[in-house]
Amino acid sequence: MSSITVSCPGKVNLFLDVVGKRNDGYHLIESIFLPIQDIADTLTVSKTDKASISISCSHPGVPLDSKNLIHKAACAFAKSANIEAQWHFDLEKNIPVAGGMGGGSSNAASTFMALNELYDHPLSTTTMKQLAIQIGADIPFFFEKSPARVQGIGEEIEALHIQQKLYMLFVPFEFPVAASWAYKHRQAGFSLSPQTCSDYLAQLNNHQHPLSYNDLATPLTRKFPLLKQCCETLINLGAYTSNISGSGPTCFALFENEQKLLSAQSQLKRPSIVAIHSA
Ligand SMILES: C[C@@](CO)(OP(=O)(O)O)[C@H](O)COP(=O)(O)OP(=O)(O)OC[C@H]1O[C@@H](n2ccc(N)nc2=O)[C@H](O)[C@@H]1O
Numbered sequence: 177m178s179s180i181t182v183s184c185p186g187k188v189n190l191f192l193d194v195v196g197k198r199n200d201g202y203h204l205i206e207s208i209f210l211p212i213q214d215i216a217d218t219l220t221v222s223k224t225d226k227a228s229i230s231i232s233c234s235h236p237g238v239p240l241d242s243k244n245l246i247h248k249a250a251c252a253f254a255k256s257a258n259i260e261a262q263w264h265f266d267l268e269k270n271i272p273v274a275g276g277m278g279g280g281s282s283n284a285a286s287t288f289m290a291l292n293e294l295y296d297h298p299l300s301t302t303t304m305k306q307l308a309i310q311i312g313a314d315i316p317f318f319f320e321k322s323p324a325r326v327q328g329i330g331e332e333i334e335a336l337h338i339q340q341k342l343y344m345l346f347v348p349f350e351f352p353v354a355a356s357w358a359y360k361h362r363q364a365g366f367s368l369s370p371q372t373c374s375d376y377l378a379q380l381n382n383h384q385h386p387l388s389y390n391d392l393a394t395p396l397t398r399k400f401p402l403l404k405q406c407c408e409t410l411i412n413l414g415a416y417t418s419n420i421s422g423s424g425p426t427c428f429a430l431f432e433n434e435q436k437l438l439s440a441q442s443q444l445k446r447p448s449i450v451a452i453h454s455a
Pocket residue numbers: 189192201202203204205275276277278279281311312313314315328329330354355356357359421422423424
């Protein structure tokens with residue numbers, strides 16, 4: 177096999193509470209991550225004759241050099257597996273860039289998994305996740321691609337079954353937000369969510385419609401009132417909850433059924449993307 181093509185799903189944080197801070201500045205989170213298969217990049221890895229890593233991408237805003245998380249993951253894989261890096265990566269970008277949907281992190285996890293497949297599994301998943309967390313906090317989640325309760329800075333992952341079908345609408349924005357900015361400007365204090373992560377999950381699996389929580393929404397809506405307006409519009413159009421995904425700026429909303437979702441989408445005056453999670 178000389179090349180392999182994989183899908184890289186996006187993610188949404190249905191619930192994101194910040195529960196502490198490490199001495200190195202990273203925040204401890206309590207979060208429900210949901211992979212979004214309907215909003216996914218496509219990554220093709222090909223072996224080449226040249227000892228180098230090259231990247232091409234359909235989106236002009238994505239770096240093609242060593243800043244790309246694909247490049248970082250590929251270097252870590254080559255070093256750990258003791259394999260010469262001779263690869264080209266072609267990325268078709270559909271996940272909003274710097275949008276709080278984990279696109280780069282998903283690409284990085286897929287890079288590890290695709291290279292491991294191409295070379296007949298020299299690394300264990302545990303080793304790849306250990307390498308991944310040093311590159312980015314969100315990357316380990318994308319190895320499993322199932323809903324998960326995520327703790328620590330992103331390395332403690334417990335797979336979950338969400339027993340409710342979720343009808344979601346995502347509203348991307350053109351401007352980027354850095355996760356570092358959102359964490360730096362969050363409000364003081366920890367565990368500020370009015371309900372616990374366990375309560376949120378229990379309600380979801382009890383076929384109720386709990387309100388999404390995002391600790392980082394406060395600084396984001398303060399700096400970008402447009403995002404608050406967007407969430408309010410989605411509620412006015414029939415969503416039972418609306419929030420910002422991760423460090424934003426992508427907004428999302430959940431609806432009771434497909435009819436309400438499509439009705440809201442048809443009335444919304446911004447581009448949006450439908451995604452459905454099957455129970
Ligand atoms: C906010 C979240 C929610 O899932 O995702 P995004 O919305 O960015 O996708 C994550 O916590 C983002 O994870 P990720 O984007 O991988 O973060 P990293 O590249 O490791 O870190 C970027 C910067 O964000 C801050 N950071 C990140 C993760 C974390 N648990 N605590 C932090 O304080 C640090 O300032 C760090 O230097």
